[in-house]
Structure formats: C-alpha cells, structure tokens
Amino acid sequence: xxxxxxxxxxxxxxxxxxxxxxxxxxxxxxxxxxxxxxxxxxxxxxxxxxx
Numbered sequence: 760x761x762x763x764x765x766x767x768x769x770x771x772x773x774x775x776x777x778x779x780x781x782x783x784x785x786x787x788x789x790x791x792x793x794x795x796x797x798x799x800x801x802x803x804x805x806x807x808x809x810x
C-alpha cells in the first residue's frame with residue numbers, strides 16, 4: 760500500500776523518470792526497519808511483563 764502511494768507520488772513529481780528500482784529498495788529497507796522495531800518493541804513488552 761505504501762509502495763503504491765510512493766510510486767504514484769514519484770511518477771507525478773518526476774514525470775516517471777525516477778529510478779523506481781532504487782525507490783523500491785528504499786521502501787523495502789524502511790519496511791524491514793519498521794518490522795524489526797515492532798518485533799523488538801513487542802519482545803520488550805513481553806519480557807517486561809507488560810500487557
């Protein structure tokens with residue numbers, strides 16, 4: 760979902776000439792970072808006894 764919105768914004772602002780492969784890699788990297796942070800946050804809550 761985020762990918763589609765960013766791709767549409769890139770195409771609209773750059774006329775479609777932006778290297779989409781680079782943007783897709785950056786988006787995937789960002790999604791990976793978010794997933795890792797969510798995992799660590801849930802692990803911290805679990806180990807901390809929080810609900």
